[in-house]
Amino acid sequence: MSLIAARDLSKTYRMGETEVEALKQVNVEIETSSFVSFVGPSGSGKTTLLNLMGCLDKPTSGVLTVDDTDVSKLDTRMAAAFRGRTIGFIFQDFNLMPVLTVYENVAYPLVLVQKTGARERKQRVLDLLDAVGMADQRDKYPYQISGGQKQRVAIARALVTHPKLVLADEPTANLDHKTAYRVIDIMKRIKNELGTTFIFSTHDQKIVGEAEIIYTLEDGELVKGGVK
Amino acid sequence: MLDLLKIALRNLLRYKRRTLLTASLVSIGVVFVLVFISVSASFKHMMIGQITDSFLGHIQIHRKGYVASIDNLPLTLGLNPKAFAKVEKALNEMPEIEAYSKRIKFGGMFSNFMETTNIRLNGVYPDDEIKTSPLLLSRITQGEKSLQPGDIILPELLAKGMKVKVGDTVVVIATNRDGSVNGKQFLVSGILESATGPGGRDGYIHFEDAQEVLRMETMEISEIAIRLKDFTKLHSVFADLKESLGAELNQQGKPAFELHTWEKLSPFYNIAKMIDLMTFFVKLMLMAIVLISIMNVMVMAVYERIREIGTIAAIGTLPGKIMAMFLVEGLSLGVFGAVVGNVLGVVIIFLLDAAHLTFEFGRQKGLLLSLNMPLQDVFLISTIVITISALASLHPAYKASRMNAIDALRHV
Numbered sequence: 001m002s003l004i005a006a007r008d009l010s011k012t013y014r015m016g017e018t019e020v021e022a023l024k025q026v027n028v029e030i031e032t033s034s035f036v037s038f039v040g041p042s043g044s045g046k047t048t049l050l051n052l053m054g055c056l057d058k059p060t061s062g063v064l065t066v067d068d069t070d071v072s073k074l075d076t077r078m079a080a081a082f083r084g085r086t087i088g089f090i091f092q093d094f095n096l097m098p099v100l101t102v103y104e105n106v107a108y109p110l111v112l113v114q115k116t117g118a119r120e121r122k123q124r125v126l127d128l129l130d131a132v133g134m135a136d137q138r139d140k141y142p143y144q145i146s147g148g149q150k151q152r153v154a155i156a157r158a159l160v161t162h163p164k165l166v167l168a169d170e171p172t173a174n175l176d177h178k179t180a181y182r183v184i185d186i187m188k189r190i191k192n193e194l195g196t197t198f199i200f201s202t203h204d205q206k207i208v209g210e211a212e213i214i215y216t217l218e219d220g221e222l223v224k225g226g227v228k
Numbered sequence: 229m230l231d232l233l234k235i236a237l238r239n240l241l242r243y244k245r246r247t248l249l250t251a252s253l254v255s256i257g258v259v260f261v262l263v264f265i266s267v268s269a270s271f272k273h274m275m276i277g278q279i280t281d282s283f284l285g286h287i288q289i290h291r292k293g294y295v296a297s298i299d300n301l302p303l304t305l306g307l308n309p310k311a312f313a314k315v316e317k318a319l320n321e322m323p324e325i326e327a328y329s330k331r332i333k334f335g336g337m338f339s340n341f342m343e344t345t346n347i348r349l350n351g352v353y354p355d356d357e358i359k360t361s362p363l364l365l366s367r368i369t370q371g372e373k374s375l376q377p378g379d380i381i382l383p384e385l386l387a388k389g390m391k392v393k394v395g396d397t398v399v400v401i402a403t404n405r406d407g408s409v410n411g412k413q414f415l416v417s418g419i420l421e422s423a424t425g426p427g428g429r430d431g432y433i434h435f436e437d438a439q440e441v442l443r444m445e446t447m448e449i450s451e452i453a454i455r456l457k458d459f460t461k462l463h464s465v466f467a468d469l470k471e472s473l474g475a476e477l478n479q480q481g482k483p484a485f486e487l488h489t490w491e492k493l494s495p496f497y498n499i500a501k502m503i504d505l506m507t508f509f510v511k512l513m514l515m516a517i518v519l520i521s522i523m524n525v526m527v528m529a530v531y532e533r534i535r536e537i538g539t540i541a542a543i544g545t546l547p548g549k550i551m552a553m554f555l556v557e558g559l560s561l562g563v564f565g566a567v568v569g570n571v572l573g574v575v576i577i578f579l580l581d582a583a584h585l586t587f588e589f590g591r592q593k594g595l596l597l598s599l600n601m602p603l604q605d606v607f608l609i610s611t612i613v614i615t616i617s618a619l620a621s622l623h624p625a626y627k628a629s630r631m632n633a634i635d636a637l638r639h640v
């Protein structure tokens with residue numbers, strides 16, 4: 001069953017007087033519990049596609065359903081609530097809250113997005129910190145840990161709400177190779193354990209090789225894709 | 229809510245110096261306003277107390293038309309025994325009234341047998357007058373602190389100018405309501421310190437002496453001064469009294485009496501109103517300080533944390549919660565500033581009070597400034613600061629909540 005289905009998905013931006021077609025008639029279906037990578041040069045539309053799938057943006061035309069919801073019809077508030085329930089995000093720059101500890105960063109979506117009970121929250125956070133190997137760093141602040149550790153915390157934060165889908169835009173771009181592989185390994189392990197769908201974009205060809213399904217975008221068009 | 233507060237406080241601590249500067253600015257503003265309010269209110273209340281307790285009373289009753297001619301001290305506009313009986317009945321029925329004093333006020337000639345000058349006199353029953361104007365005794369700087377028939381208490385400037393001392397004999401000559409002149413010798417029993425306002429330089433004689441000088445066959449009362457048990461009930465008692473006496477009509481079918489609170493009788497009321505106006509403008513300044521400083525900090529906070537706003541929006545934080553996050557931050561800053569300012573303000577007021585500051589007003593010297601800080605003022609200032617903090621944070625918080633997540637995440 002498809003978790004994501006995009007049909008004739010297009011996105012056009014207006015930059016001053018000119019219109020830029022970021023995505024052109026993209027058709028793609030992504031199954032539940034898959035490990036998908038979108039590759040392509042800068043400006044190929046990877047981030048735009050991820051933003052649309054993440055309900056952060058709306059398509060200019062076409063239909064996009066995520067978890068059986070036509071996300072193009074959601075207003076700002078509904079989209080935020082949908083993201084909080086269904087989608088986790090991992091960012092290139094980790095984007096941890098600097099004023100919160102590792103534990104608090106991971107707990108944040110459960111506190112301010114999902115309002116999970118204290119006991120369950122603690123259990124989930126500790127389990128995930130353990131899963132990403134950050135349990136012993138739980139009381140540290142983001143400035144006290146390395147880039148790789150930050151990204152592991154970001155993965156835990158993305159997963160703590162038990163989302164069906166995790167979107168990661170260039171999650172390894174700011175990491176060295178060894179750390180990047182470790183992060184991808186963690187993502188794959190969690191995908192296998194929890195059945196979460198991971199979609200990530202990357203430039204790194206070696207990292208791309210870790211994906212089960214690879215789609216290539218060029219100038220906003222899906223030029224190649226499928227199971228390896 | 230506690231989690232929002234925790235994040236807000238952590239974010240405030242993140243920029244310690246800026247937070248401290250802004251909170252200090254708010255605190256200094258609060259201290260300034262509290263001290264100003266305390267000093268001005270103490271000055272105002274003390275002066276009102278001086279004026280009402282020295283001679284004016286809290287409320288005065290006259291025959292209709294008397295106050296319009298009050299500078300002439302007309303003898304033809306007095307209250308006769310029948311009219312006074314009605315007033316007395318109304319006053320006796322009101323438990324809020326502490327005391328009242330009937331006065332015969334008149335102007336006359338004053339002679340020390342060498343020189344003659346003008347004098348304004350009050351004929352009073354001393355016991356009633358002292359109950360109504362309790363500061364009267366303390367104004368008697370020389371001589372007996374009492375007034376017997378045949379005695380006169382002279383205002384100090386007149387006594388000094390006429391070179392009259394306690395124990396001297398003087399003559400008062402006055403024209404009565406029929407136009408005939410009469411005089412009487414008096415013994416100077418006391419010298420009275422001047423007080424600010426109308427009546428502050430009047431002399432006193434016994435009520436019966438006034439009747440004798442003016443050859444009154446029946447009592448003709450110029451005014452009735454009233455003192456209340458609780459000054460804060462001035463306007464409610466005044467309204468009740470007005471209602472009670474308002475129905476009394478004279479032969480022309482018009483109200484027989486006119487009632488005035490001290491506010492209508494003393495020019496100091498205008499100074500008091502000016503003080504209130506200044507207090508209002510000082511409060512406005514505080515509002516401006518809080519508004520500008522907190523809005524500035526919150527605008528900067530939003531601008532500096534655009535990527536964080538994008539992140540929390542992306543992971544599903546609802547716009548309302550993002551707005552609340554920044555509102556709580558601004559509010560916390562205001563609350564912190566208000567609390568520190570209140571504590572410092574109260575301490576400074578306490579120290580100023582302990583210093584026993586005195587001041588001069590007109591010819592009155594050594595008036596002790598008794599500072600206090602009513603809780604309602606502390607509450608009011610705190611409410612102003614906290615409300616303005618919330619208002620100042622509202623726009624930046626709203627902007628943060630409406631921020632496009634993608635644009636915010638792209639922000640460098």
